[in-house]
Amino acid sequence: xxxxxxxxxxxxxxxxxxxxxxxxxxxxxxxxxxxxxxxxxxxxxxxxxxxxxxxxxxxxxxxxxxxxxxxxxxxxxxxxxxxxxxxxxxxxxxxxxxxxxxxxxxxxxxxxxx
Amino acid sequence: xxxxxxxxxxxxxxxxxxxxxxxxxxxxxxxxxxxxxxxxxxxxxxxxxxxxxxxxxxxxxxxxxxxxxxxxxxxxxxxxxxxxxxxxxxxxxxxxxxxxxxxxxxxxxxxxxxxxxxxxxxxxxxxxxxxxxxxxxxxxxxxxxxxxxxxxxxxxxxxxxxxxxxxxxxxxxxxxxxxxxxxxxxxxxxxxxxxxxxxxxxxxxxxxxxxxxxxxxxxxxxxxxxxxxxxxxxxxxxxxxxxxxxxxxxxxxxxxxxxxxxxxxxxxxxxxxxxxxxxxxxxxxxxxxxxxxxxxxxxxxxxxxxxxxxxxxxxxxxxxxxxxxxxxxxxxxxxxxxxxxxxxxxxxxxxxxxxxxxxxxxxxxxxxxxxxxxxxxxxxxxxxxxxxxxxxxxxxxxxxxxxxxxxxxxxxxxxxxxxxxxxxxxxxxxxxxxxxx
Numbered sequence: 091x092x093x094x095x096x097x098x099x100x101x102x103x104x105x106x107x108x109x110x111x112x113x114x115x116x117x118x119x120x121x122x123x124x125x126x127x128x129x130x131x132x133x134x135x136x137x138x139x140x141x142x143x144x145x146x147x148x149x150x151x152x153x154x155x156x157x158x159x160x161x162x163x164x165x166x167x168x169x170x171x172x173x174x175x176x177x178x179x180x181x182x183x184x185x186x187x188x189x190x191x192x193x194x195x196x197x198x199x200x201x202x203x204x
Numbered sequence: 205x206x207x208x209x210x211x212x213x214x215x216x217x218x219x220x221x222x223x224x225x226x227x228x229x230x231x232x233x234x235x236x237x238x239x240x241x242x243x244x245x246x247x248x249x250x251x252x253x254x255x256x257x258x259x260x261x262x263x264x265x266x267x268x269x270x271x272x273x274x275x276x277x278x279x280x281x282x283x284x285x286x287x288x289x290x291x292x293x294x295x296x297x298x299x300x301x302x303x304x305x306x307x308x309x310x311x312x313x314x315x316x317x318x319x320x321x322x323x324x325x326x327x328x329x330x331x332x333x334x335x336x337x338x339x340x341x342x343x344x345x346x347x348x349x350x351x352x353x354x355x356x357x358x359x360x361x362x363x364x365x366x367x368x369x370x371x372x373x374x375x376x377x378x379x380x381x382x383x384x385x386x387x388x389x390x391x392x393x394x395x396x397x398x399x400x401x402x403x404x405x406x407x408x409x410x411x412x413x414x415x416x417x418x419x420x421x422x423x424x425x426x427x428x429x430x431x432x433x434x435x436x437x438x439x440x441x442x443x444x445x446x447x448x449x450x451x452x453x454x455x456x457x458x459x460x461x462x463x464x465x466x467x468x469x470x471x472x473x474x475x476x477x478x479x480x481x482x483x484x485x486x487x488x489x490x491x492x493x494x495x496x497x498x499x500x501x502x503x504x505x506x507x508x509x510x511x512x513x514x515x516x517x518x519x520x521x522x523x524x525x526x527x528x529x530x531x532x533x534x535x536x537x538x539x540x541x542x543x544x545x546x547x548x549x550x551x552x553x554x555x556x557x558x559x560x561x562x563x564x565x566x567x568x569x570x571x572x573x574x575x576x577x578x579x580x581x582x583x584x585x586x587x588x589x590x591x592x593x594x595x596x597x598x599x600x601x602x603x604x605x606x607x608x609x610x611x612x613x614x615x616x617x618x619x620x621x622x623x624x625x626x627x628x629x630x631x632x633x634x635x636x637x638x639x640x641x
Contacts (some may be wrong), residue, residue: 117412117413117415118415120415121414121415121416121512121552122512125446125553127500127504156361156395157388161359161361161388162424162426165424165429165430166410166413166424166425166429168425169410169413169429172428172432172438172441173413173444176442176560177441177442180442184277185443185559185590186442186443186444186590187443187589199278203437203439203440203563204432204437204441
């Protein structure tokens with residue numbers, strides 16, 4: 091007979107690897123594709139991979155209990171998405187953002203708001 | 205649980221704001237939430253210092269404003285820059301009154317340092333642990349306030365808006381309001397609801413989305429992500445500041461060890477995987493070229509070769525000279541098996557500061573009503589496309605103060621919280637993961 095659920099001493103889902111592997115993938119792809127120097131090809135690849143991480147993590151979030159590890163991963167995926175999205179929208183190189191496909195500055199000064 | 209002022213984050217922005225509202229409203233309750241211990245914040249790791257115009261004979265507000273605008277590369281909001289530079293001096297005097305110590309000369313004047321991008325000496329510092337000293341002073345002042353409740357090990361899950369009352373909220377919805385937060389209490393493992401009339405987000409940076417970062421393990425950009433989920437506005441996230449040379453240690457949690465740029469100043473040479481001293485191909489000043497050029501060159505070499513690091517060659521230094529100038533670097537490298545007189549140091553760029561974030565106005569108000577943001581998680585318009593060194597602690601204090609004035613005035617006008625049970629998303633109760641035997 092399947093008994094009642096126990097509440098004490100449990101915070102994380104059974105397989106932490108579902109979270110830690112995604113954290114590693116996220117950090118690597120951000121450092122390798124969205125680091126100091128960027129280009130359109132790398133940003134595009136980064137976005138495709140983030141999309142997969144997002145889909146997998148949201149599915150996990152819906153069926154497991156909340157844990158700080160899972161929520162941090164979720165937040166980091168959102169932040170990474172925002173960084174890549176803003177970088178894709180900026181068709182110029184200015185300040186800390188350097189895109190080899192758009193090496194110059196645009197005349198129009200614009201803030202990118204998402 | 206209900207509170208009057210809710211603060212998320214216990215760095216310099218959150219604590220400055222909490223201290224001020226608690227002092228202005230002694231009969232109101234202030235609750236500060238923090239994810240781990242209360243002193244584990246990005247502030248603690250600020251080594252450099254805080255910029256402020258102190259010596260009006262040599263320096264002036266105009267010079268500091270001009271330096272900030274140049275660094276920002278055309279994207280700074282000039283009005284905000286003027287506010288921060290001019291009001292910053294009062295905020296620095298305040299934190300000195302609260303007990304923070306900055307290094308002084310023998311005659312009692314403050315020792316003023318100079319950093320890259322500043323035209324005058326104007327950096328106040330406390331040895332190389334300025335952030336830790338300011339954090340200590342603030343936490344001490346907080347502990348003397350009876351109406352501040354500092355709750356540690358509280359992980360904020362989401363901010364509560366009309367969405368949690370059952371309304372459809374989109375980016376186009378006007379007047380989204382914040383009623384508080386859902387919190388995962390890590391000591392009891394229960395999800396709690398904290399309702400608050402006014403909420404301040406001071407949740408810090410997001411360096412942890414990168415493999416190498418100077419930020420501690422907690423810097424995962426929680427505040428920015430929460431506001432985005434709640435349909436608030438986020439701005440200019442592409443501007444991430446990198447430190448060009450951090451020690452490359454694959455797989456570590458938390459922050460990477462910094463190899464100061466002074467090592468290059470003393471004669472350290474950058475080499476790629478093939479052993480070539482590549483800087484001469486990028487700039488005639490070679491390894492002494494400005495930080496941006498060095499950072500891009502390192503990044504380019506890594507991209508071409510497809511590697512995760514380059515090397516800093518110090519093998520030609522005498523051991524005596526190196527240990528005298530950089531004892532910590534020598535010890536740290538030795539501890540992971542690198543003898544700098546025999547091996548090259550593997551280095552990689554590390555994410556350091558996020559210039560963008562939650563869009564705020566000049567009073568720290570976000571696009572969501574009753575929700576303020578300050579510190580690294582906020583985008584006030586001060587930094588623009590690049591941050592001037594040591595401006596961030598200043599920005600945090602100035603906007604914490606402006607938000608406090610606005611919040612105290614607003615509290616008097618606010619009605620009580622909406623009645624009706626708030627709900628946690630279906631299936632997200634704290635259900636246990638495995639059955640009891």
